Amino acid sequence: MALLRCNKCGHVAEAPAEQIGTHTSCPACGNPVPVYDTVLFVRKVLQQYFALQEELKQLRPAPTPSSPTGNSLAGIDLHNTAHLTSEAWHAEIVGWFQRRQITVRTSPDAVDTTGFFDEFAVEIGDNYALLGDVIGKIRWAQQKDVPNFSLKLGELSQKEGQAINAFCKRLHDHTFLSKYYYQKQDKLGRATIQTAPAIRNFFAGDWLEWYALMKLLTFFQERQKPFSCTRNLSVIFPNEDLHELDVFFLVDGNTPVCIECKTGEFRQDIDKYLRLRKRLGIDRSQFILCCLGLGDEQAAGLSSMYELTFVNPTGLQGHLAKLF
Template structure:
């Protein structure tokens, strides 16, 4: 049972350019240890205001925030202090988003998969690692996706080494970094030993990778 983590994550990921105003502010206020947020929307379009207020209302309905109030283009939220909710806005939402979008993708393609979030692995020398999102496609093809909503550059070498230790092809190990441009994903992929994607193009990359294994 997943609660509403999957629904909120997909809503946030599908509308990230508009809703990052909310998620970034929640994350920032959480890190400061405060619980009250004010979001001013007077410079936003009617469409963006509708998207933001619907999202905030859903956060309240699903108990991701303790209180929600909207009046005169100002949203006020009272945050939850539950560690699960804090971790969700601190980046776990991205793992849920990628996981659910991939599940839907493979379901539509009628491709059999086995999948896990936060898969713990241990190497023969007892080194332990956790994989954000792992799929086994058609019982044969592994697919690993590491999800990043913040700074990722310091982790590139770590994931490059991990991919080699797992004996995965570069196309089977993706770093999905929120907000990267298409040009950045292409440039970084050519520079390093992992494939970089963003929240908009990771499904295209997965489809492309799988077509090469058929």
């Protein structure tokens, strides 16, 4: 497939494929014009378009916190909004990848906070030392297809037992557990797991993605910085390699922050993430592996060993504060 464009009269027309790389006469004015491969021509035009778009963006004044331009979440309840699901919200992210000849597919439902996934994710992440055993029991029951599990709350302090019992009641109230009741005399909590796929995925590891998303949303909202974000972003490279990014933020329209969340083993994936970071062209400080159960010293040691940044959930916002 080929085309020609006359620089003299502006005429554009298709041409036979065998004429690619040669010159022919313009059908409108007779001026000699080159014949291009259509795909190559369109690609060059798009590169120039995105380059001019980026130059224009740099020339525009930065939006203020009260400005209607830019992605601002001022005044929005982060835990109850569908604002992040729109095409307009994702537009800057899509454009950032397009300028690198990378195709992306967004997952709008993965950033819809009108449900309860985000609230429970933050509660779990902020109190994992207390609630981790509950999450572990739910996950074990899911993996083994065991419908029920129990919690020996009498073995805990009174305060901890009450907190876990209240947490499990809330899980049941919001359908994260199918059944839950507390045997006061035996101080025993008995629960039945929820089999709905969305709930299974949440306890299988999605909760940490929600946690990272909400922590970054809060961080940038408090600092009134313009940004876009998404979760479960499918990335397709020119050679058709497909990857999914857990959490992706684009700050000030140009600074990417990519977070991969691991609630289980991560060591076998280090090389994969190293290659992915380099292909995306993201600085090591902005490509973050958020790993559950990782100590602060271990995270710092791994970060110095590899061209990646390792953090645990509680260290996520501290690392962001160093970047921004």
